[in-house]
Amino acid sequence: MKSLARLWRCLNAYAAHNDPMNVAANWIAIVVAWNQPFYPLYLWAVVGADKIAPSFLTFLSTPFFLAVPAVARRHPMIGRLMLPMTGIANGIVSTKAFGTGSGVEIFLLPCALIGAALFRPSERAAGLAVIAFGAGVYFIPDRFYGLPLAAYSAADNAAMVGLNALSATTLIVFIGLLLSGVVAASEKRDVRHRAGNSG
Template sequence: MSVTVARKLWQRVAAYAHHDDPMVAACNLIALVVAFNQPFYPLYVHWAVSEHIWPTFFTFLSTPVFLAVPALARRSPTAGRALLPLAGIANTVLSSKAFGQASGVEIFLIPCALIAATFFRASERLISFAIIGLAIVVYLALDGAYGFPAHFYSASEHQAFLRLNALSAGTLTVFVGLVASGILSRRA
């Protein structure tokens, strides 16, 4: 791919993510980063966990939803911002079912709750609290209720999954924090 093609592609992605409201633009950016990272998850699982990666393909069901965040945000900025953590929560539930609760994938509920806590205004606290509450309810209510995973991973594979998911969710949490601090620094 030539530099010119790459630059034009990047400009189109940046234009798609752009919004005059910095909180909406931040959620758009986070959603696209998550969507663009999803195709690499099977590779991470293969390298770090197991050669049995076929359950990771279930995570691609959420990719179009993450990609739709900026489009929805153009019609309704609040709905677009809400879709991001809701898609994350849904993807976490789907992944917990696919990999098993022992994979530790529920740790992704933390950045989902952080997004809900960070990117809604004081006048939108009800939405923020509802999404945070949903993340907590999912964690508590689905404990032990996922049934059999799509593939039975060994205890050592689940331990590797836990490390991978902790690193991934931690990285996403730091990224969300950096994006939020960028907004705050522009206001100061």
């Protein structure tokens, strides 16, 4: 228990930031990186051990997700931008690895949500760029990716679609909960600001 408590304190300190939007982005990045090592196990459960090798390519993005809080300390907006751009790049790699029939492109939706919600009006160009890039990737023709890196059957694809849809939905709900916290933190800050001005 002490080890878990120590790990939690370390993660909480690493995710900490004076901007609630960056706190949300940092936690999203940490949770995604934390879950990536489990994806091959989930895949093993639905398609078998002989077809999980392509999933190890997704680990290429893990260091970038883990670096988001560190980057955000020096450059807050760049840190937030790094999160969805890494997610989109991982989506491209994953689509090549598993094929378009796997439904892995659904992970572009959380990336678009981050682009829409984690940038201020003054940073709207960055948010719109994320959304546009994600939309552009979604419409990449299937022939660009070629064949997947393993021989997935129609049943395998159906199982992966279900797995990816569940994972993406869970991530979207988590992002929504974090964003509600951002709104609450912003409201508290506005109240304190008004109270300070009235005094």
